[in-house]
Amino acid sequence: xxxxxxxxxAGGIVLGLILNVVYPVAFxxxxxxxxxxxxxxxxxxxRAHMEEKYDTLIxxxxxxxxxxxxxxxTWLGDKLGVPLYYAAILVFGGRIFNNTAAIRRIFIxxxxxxxxx
Amino acid sequence: MSDxxxxxxxxxxxxxxxxxxxxxxxxxxKTTAVTxxxxxxxxxxxxxxxxxxxxxxxxxxxxxxxxxxxxxxxxLKEYEKNSSEAAAADAEKYRMLAGLTDVAxxxxxxxxxxPEAIYTQGGDSIITYNYELLLALVNKLRExxxxxxxxxxxxxxxxxxxxxxxxxININGSATAPPYEVKxxxxxxxxxxxxxxxYGVLYSMKNDYGLSVQIAQKSEINIPRxxxxxxxxxxxxxxxx
Numbered sequence: 238x239x240x241x242x243x244x245x246x247a248g249g250i251v252l253g254l255i256l257n258v259v260y261p262v263a264f265x266x267x268x269x270x271x272x273x274x275x276x277x278x279x280x281x282x283x284r285a286h287m288e289e290k291y292d293t294l295i296x297x298x299x300x301x302x303x304x305x306x307x308x309x310x311t312w313l314g315d316k317l318g319v320p321l322y323y324a325a326i327l328v329f330g331g332r333i334f335n336n337t338a339a340i341r342r343i344f345i346x347x348x349x350x351x352x353x354x
Numbered sequence: 355m356s357d358x359x360x361x362x363x364x365x366x367x368x369x370x371x372x373x374x375x376x377x378x379x380x381x382x383x384k385t386t387a388v389t390x391x392x393x394x395x396x397x398x399x400x401x402x403x404x405x406x407x408x409x410x411x412x413x414x415x416x417x418x419x420x421x422x423x424x425x426x427x428x429x430l431k432e433y434e435k436n437s438s439e440a441a442a443a444d445a446e447k448y449r450m451l452a453g454l455t456d457v458a459x460x461x462x463x464x465x466x467x468x469p470e471a472i473y474t475q476g477g478d479s480i481i482t483y484n485y486e487l488l489l490a491l492v493n494k495l496r497e498x499x500x501x502x503x504x505x506x507x508x509x510x511x512x513x514x515x516x517x518x519x520x521x522x523i524n525i526n527g528s529a530t531a532p533p534y535e536v537k538x539x540x541x542x543x544x545x546x547x548x549x550x551x552x553y554g555v556l557y558s559m560k561n562d563y564g565l566s567v568q569i570a571q572k573s574e575i576n577i578p579r580x581x582x583x584x585x586x587x588x589x590x591x592x593x594x595x
Contacts, residue, residue, distance in 0.1 A: 238368065240367070241365040241366070241368045241369040241372070242368060242372050243375040244369055244372075244373060245368065245369040245370065245371065245372030245375070245376060246372050246376040246379075247356060248369075248373050248376060248378065249372065249373035249374060249375060249376020249377040249380065250376040250377070250379055250380045251376075251379075251380075252373070252376070252377055252380070253376065253377040253378070253379065253380020253381050253384070254380045254383075254384070254443050255503060256382065258381050258384070259384050260385060265382065265385055265513060266400065268381075268382060269382060271378075272375060272378050272382065273380060275371070275374075275375050275378075276375060279368070279371070279372055279375065280372075282368060291364070293360075293363070293364035293367055293368075296364075296367075296368065296371075297367060298373070300371055315400065315403075316363075322400070333369060335361070349419070
């Protein structure tokens, strides 16, 4: 699972750098928010995997829906003149911290268990 | 076995989706790198838009205040006219002295610019970093009896500064850049011959600094008024002597 995530990220970054695609700056902010949501989904998936509760359907639907909603919310906020993207930053940013903390704990638990065995 | 297949398919999907994330991250980095030079780093769309609207607001505000100023001054003039002829003439004279009226008349226009090479080959503006030359020019114009002076339409008053601020020259608190067009109302003949004296300020600009200097006599020059405010915080008139 970890290998899949790291390989995917690395592959994507390399591919993006090689292909040299640049999108209009106007979209940059929406895409950043969608990225944050998607990253949160990935961390969520890693955590679920560690807890042995991982479900592909939940992961994929969360990945797509969260990214879309984050981008949509940012766009709507721009139109309304209210910084709605704060909601996305707070929620997804906070959840990334939660998830990484959970992953770390499970890791430590497993390692210590292994050692004591 | 099919359970294991499902697991592998799930991992593959994770791999593909994270790859998409990585791809977008790379694109984002590229995009901000392209625009970063100009913006001096990542400036979010919302911030940029806020700044744009702020500038627009301030501009509108400035226009409004200028309108208000001219309205109030028109009103003031009306009052003065009503009070007495003599007082009105007096007030007009002091306003002219203070540079608070647009004035027109004959005089000279001097255009000072950096040498051609600065524009074609780059480099710091010579005239901007030697702004004392402009001060010397203004001083000479006054010596020659100029009655009204402006640089790039910034009226020179008794309180005007000509000073370097960053890579611009500030006059009356507002930034300006070369070419500097100095207008002076006065006797054109006297003005030009005073300035054109050998080893004088224009001579020095041309020969010591390599600047491009043009001087022209004009029969009609318009010099705008000073639009700022002068108020006295520390100085107070003293009685008698």
